[in-house]
Structures are given as C-alpha cells and as structure tokens.
Amino acid sequence: MRLPRVKTQHRPHRYGNDRIRIGGTAQEISDPHGHAWAALNAMDGTRTPEEIAARLRRAFPRLTEAEATGVIDHLLTSGYVEDATGPRPEELTPRELERYSRNAAFFRGSGLAPREHGWEAQVRLKRSRVLVLGLGGTGSHTAWALAACGVGAIHCVDRDLVELSNLTRQALYREADIGSPKVDVAVARLAEVNSSVRVTGEARAVECEEDMLDLVRGFDAVAMCADEPAGRGGIRIWVNRACLSEKIPWALGGYNGPLVSVAAFTPGGPCYECLTASVDAPLAPGIPLDLGGPDVIAPSAGVSGHLTAQAVIAFLTGIPATSGSYVTGVNLVAPDQHVYTRHPAAPDCPACAPDVLRAGPLGSMAG
Secondary structure (H helix, E strand, C coil): CCCEEECHHHCEEEECCCEEEECCCCCEEECCCCHHHHHHHHCECCCCHHHHHHHHHHHCCCCCHHHHHHHHHHHHCCCCEEECCCCCCCCCCHHHHHHCHHHHHHHHHHCCCCCCCCCHHHHHHHHCEEEEECCCHHHHHHHHHHHHHCCCEEEEECCCECCHHHHHCCCCCCHHHCCCEHHHHHHHHHHHHCCCCEEEEECCCCCCHHHHHHHHCCCCEEEECCCCCCCCCCHHHHHHHHHHHHCCCEEEEEEECCEEEEEEECCCCCCHHHHHHHHHCCCCCCCCCCCCCCCCCHHHHHHHHHHHHHHHHHHHHCCCCCCCCEEEEEECCCCCCCEEECCCCCCCCCCCHHHHHHHCCCCCCCC
16 A cells, blocks of 8 residues: 555544544554554555654654554554555546445445455446346335446346336336336336446246246346245245356345345355245244235335345445345334344255255354
C-alpha cells in the first residue's frame, strides 16, 4: 500500500486512554500506549508506511523500528485502511464510477479484506449473471435492486400477466400494464433503471427438474422468487437440486403474513431439503407446514425482495463472506422477533448428503 488512508466509514474514536472504537463497526482496538491512535491519525493518504513508522518513532522514542513497523503492518491488513492512490478499474466507465460511488462506499466500509482499489466488489457485480425466477412481490423488488446495484446480466423468468391485484406490492408495474406479460414489462422497466445492465427475459413455465437444470446452467447465482408449482415436490425442490448439480448459490425469498425471510443456500450445503427436514422434524405426523399465502402488503413484499437481493449480492461479491447456508428475516408486527437460523445438514438428505459427508458437518441451529 503506497499511501494508506483510513476509510471514511472507519474513522477512529478514542475511548478512555486505552481503547479505540472503529466507526461503522463494533470493533475495538486495545491501545494502552497510544501507538495505534497515532498511526491511524497519520494515515491520511499523504504519507507512505515508512514515513508513518518514522513519525511513530519520533513520537515514541522507546519504540523500536520493528515495533513501529509491526503496528503499521497490523493496521494495513485490518481492512480499515485503503490506498489513497489505488487505481480506478478499467472495466468501469467514468459514468459507472459516478453511478456506483455509493455502492463503492458501502462495499469499502462493509468488506474488511484488503483490496487493490476498493472497486473490486462492483467489478464482480458487473461480471456476474443472475437468474431471477418469478417477478411477483418478492421478485419485482429483487430484480429492481439487482439492476440498480449494477449486476451485469439479469435474466427474468415469469409466465404470468400483470393483474390489478398485483399493483399493491409489485414494484415494476403500472395500471397501464394490466394484461401485459410481466416479463416484457419488467425487462423494459429495468432497462430504464440502468442502461448499463443487460436485462433479458422469457415467459416460460418450469414444469420439471430437467427444465430447471437447463434454465439455471451458466448463471453465477439464482434468486428464487416463484412459488408455482407449489408443494414439497415442486419448484423449490427442482431449483435446489439443479443448483446443487451446477454448484450455483441461490436465495429463496418469501413472506408468510408479516413474517418476511430469505434462505440462502451455498453449493456445499446444507441445502433446502435439509432445511425442510429440520422444520418437519418437530411437527406431528400429518400436520402440513404453512409456507405462506396471499396475505401481503407492499412493505412485506419489498423487504422480502431486498433481503433476497442482498443475499445474492453477498454471493457475488463475498461481502459479507458467506459460509454455509442460513435463514434470516424479520416479523413486521413484532420487531423483537428476529429470525436467524443455520440449519444442520441432514445425513440422509437425498439431494446433498454425498457432498455434506465429504465436507464434514456444517451449520448449527441458532435462535
């Protein structure tokens, strides 16, 4: 790193005489002698690491050269610092650099892995291809968010027409669109949102696992926002097995009344069928699980779609890093009921058991 600079999102604050709180995070640095505080304040993008180390030694004469260098090296690899002279990526045009400047700030602040220029996450998004299955309440918000964030190629699939009852929550449609194929309207509207993104679509019914396998092949991630065909042997099983086969991460968004959630599945498992096995286990035989219905308003559809988009963006950028599969969500009428579960692998799962056994045990339940 040529000229280190503390990221704007991580401006440090002194607490007492021996602690530093990093802005934008819950992280603290123990600093009883003030070495880290002095180094961070010197990292303003105008000095080299060697100049900062020399400055430290002048301020703290008892500090050895190795100790001063150690303080600097630790901070340079912490993720709180960036290179003020970092290059701009050639893959992004000046217009894209301006458009995605807030994205870049978010990724710089949220991703602590040292990076060359701070635009790596945006470049990854631009290189990515995402399949959005279903353009209803969840899917319309998901597709909008992915296009707005700059995912390079988005392919939308939905067989339905726009209906009057859709307009309470499906963000891409207007009254004038009633009776038109959702996919046609969505593709045109997403192109207006971001002309830098290649948006395609097809009005297609997925009718079996083989159809799904053909559909997902070649994508970097799948946003599963469709619910037909429903049931335990339906479309969710098909996408689970197709994505396992092609080693593609996928996110399943949805709502059940005010309970809004997203399940994120990585190729190493545990998978969707492991999740349903965990949910079914405590139920009495013959008691069906209610996976949702028509009770929805615009906020629940919007939260669902944006949680789904965020899971996909995390897959593509590695920010935050994902390890294994999880379910997260909120209850809109009970804000204290946050959902977070890392479900265990099912040893006899018909879909991912061989992969899970090779990889070892994954995941645990959390409240």
